[in-house]
């Protein structure tokens with residue numbers, strides 16, 4: 001079921017607005033293929049300049065249409081790059097930059113990559129945000145020659161490789177979705193359309209400027225298409241600030257919503273889209289542009305796309321990019337996957353399962369009914385250990401059907417993709433049987449599992465056909481044949497027999513010739529130049545060249561050790577062999593096409609089965625996690641409760657697993673008279689860990705998973721906000737403090753009563769008074785205006801005074817114990833405020849020089865002695881940092897005994913004998929002996 005090829009109408013309605021610039025290839029940017037008419041740029045002009053060779057003219061013409069891409073220009077076994085493309089590719093790939101000919105009196109730079117290794121080079125270029133146009137030879141050189149000796153082989157760009165349009169396994173991460181997104185705007189509304197062409201998933205989500213960044217963060221697309229006239233919309237521009245590296249602006253005409261509707265109707269072959277959903281104009285605009293772009297990059301071949309699914313605007317917990325980063329949901333702040341929440345809790349065993357798990361974690365649900373349905377599945381699996389284990393064993397051996405389908409739909413598939421479908425369908429069948437057998441009849445399966453059971457489908461016929469058709473270990477490519485099993489197709493078997501028989505006949509002929517010539521060492525051999533030929537050593541050659549044998553043996557070639565002949569019988573036989581071989585190969589290729597057709601005819605249900613397997617994988621994986629780590633099923637409803645008993649941080653807990661430390665569990669109860677917890681305590685005591693673990697608890701519960709606690713009751717959170725730790729965002733020109741304030745502003749402007757907010761050390765990044773004032777005002781705002789459930793960690797003990805005026809504020813602190821001047825962190829959250837901050841003890845633990853620690857103690861003592869004791873009633877008085885510190889002589893106080901002793905010496909008063917005594921004394925001090933006695 002291949003989607004329609006572009007029609008003339010499509011081409012003509014392309015973006016005439018797209019500008020054509022003289023830019024060289026560059027990381028993702030503006031495409032200037034206008035579709036109608038020729039581009040006018042330096043390349044098109046170069047094509048017409050005098051003295052260009054026909055091949056260069058061809059290159060320039062193609063390059064003119066793809067000036068925003070690196071052009072991989074096929075020449076024999078290499079893709080060559082020229083001019084600045086060559087320079088950029090050589091730098092990006094670390095390959096040799098050479099020269100080939102001249103243009104305009106200057107050397108033409110050239111670099112090349114071998115075709116057989118092109119994928120790995122492509123992968124590196126894509127990672128560096130280049131786009132690549134792959135230009136192939138589309139005719140036989142012999143054909144070109146017929147047009148004249150000087151004519152050039154025809155070449156065409158067969159594909160544009162961009163970050164969002166990859167399908168090759170080698171270019172993709174099996175466990176991560178690769179989304180391409182488009183942003184549409186119409187009548188003041190915004191919408192995102194999102195596809196993963198490597199799986200066929202197609203989603204449409206209405207959005208708003210305030211939600212756009214969070215919505216994008218949920219998908220983290222590799223590429224985002226948007227109309228090039230969005231520059232006037234500052235709200236959208238602000239929302240896109242985090243995403244500027246992946247933007248691909250396109251001519252606004254491509255985003256026409258009427259065109260979009262028509263595109264989708266044509267693609268899905270329906271008279272109206274109402275059967276899918278009633279899409280708004282912004283949604284159609286985004287979806288239409290997306291489909292157009294796919295067709296452009298795939299050069300007319302559209303991948304199989306599932307009908308677009310409209311995501312309800314409030315279906316998922318909103319988590320903006322900053323919150324995702326700070327909570328390290330799918331990546332750590334350093335950008336690694338290891339150490340993220342996902343890496344810690346993902347127990348899926350298939351690529352599709354891992355992708356689904358990541359998707360769920362990125363978009364926790366807000367509907368308690370749906371959440372509980374997912375939880376029911378986990379519970380069912382948790383309670384049935386052998387079902388769970390069998391299922392995981394089965395899934396482990398299941399290939400990625402979704403990605404195989406995508407490649408087959410684009411004509412990039414091979415026999416192994418068919419095999420993947422076969423094995424996947426077998427697995428779906430076995431999983432279905434295992435599920436049916438697991439309960440007391442299907443009635444006992446929870447709803448989600450019953451639905452999975454049905455969606456696994458019945459594909460007996462197709463699976464049976466593929467099983468009969470394919471050899472057990474098929475080759476990667478269709479090109480050389482050898483993948484269709486014997487007994488599948490009678491004609492193919494006949495050709496193969498003929499081919500094999502002829503091979504036997506050759507052996508017989510060889511024996512005949514050995515007898516005829518009485519040369520026992522005579523052989524019939526094969527090579528690419530002569531084909532089948534008779535081969536004798538030079539010593540025997542004369543005999544074959546003399547009568548009567550020269551009538552049979554025709555001399556072809558003399559080498560140092562061998563002389564080669566052909567014969568009429570041998571040529572006839574060789575013809576038969578090659579004909580049978582060619583016909584067998586052609587037939588195998590036809591069978592491949594037919595099988596692919598059958599697969600594509602049922603692509604929609606195969607894809608359903610693949611998704612159902614992925615859901616099983618996630619369900620069984622989450623149950624395994626719960627069993628391994630002692631997680632519990634959370635109570636999720638639409639109350640405003642947030643009660644966690646003995647909660648743990650999944651990542652910190654697993655990091656501590658191999659050490660002598662164990663994780664200390666803590667309760668958290670955000671309720672009417674303690675909705676906002678103000679948490680104080682020393683550095684390193686575990687404040688951030690506690691804050692995050694509660695945010696993660698909400699994410700895990702709402703994605704439909706078990707949670708690391710003894711008990712959890714969570715009223716759904718609609719938006720999650722986190723501001724933890726300060727970091728610079730120099731790439732976007734923001735200082736630490738600015739980042740902190742931008743993120744805090746987002747929270748205070750957007751959070752509501754159903755939100756969960758965690759704020760860690762707001763105001764830390766600026767002068768103390770300013771910071772304290774901001775933190776103070778932020779707590780008041782959170783409490784009075786936002787009224788969210790919130791955890792607020794701070795070093796400003798002065799804030800605890802707010803308890804007196806804010807009813808729903810509760811004070812908590814991290815317990816520590818002091819022992820012999822050292823601080824011991826208990827990691828326990830206790831009622832009340834912390835008494836002191838122990839910052840100096842922590843600094844000591846961190847290894848600050850003793851001198852600095854001693855000096856800090858002095859300063860602290862001084863500051864504390866200045867404390868007016870106004871305490872809760874006068875925050876400003878608690879901060880005497882900017883009051884004058886009386887001048888002291890730190891040098892004197894800081895001197896060590898050796899320095900002091902040296903300073904005490906007056907050399908003029910010393911006799912030689914005294915001097916000797918002093919020297920001994922100094923040496924003693926140096927060696928640490930007490931010299932007073």
Ligand SMILES: Nc1ncnc2c1ncn2[C@@H]1O[C@H](COP(=O)(O)OP(=O)(O)OP(=O)(O)O)[C@@H](O)[C@H]1O
Nearest residue numbers: 662663664665682683684685686687688689690827
């Ligand atoms: N509940 C806990 N049980 C065991 N270890 C913990 C616990 N909480 C935190 N830790 C350990 O203490 C370390 C410091 O924790 P965390 O960063 O949360 O402290 P903090 O109070 O936020 O410090 P700072 O104010 O310096 O940011 C963690 O890396 C972890 O190893």
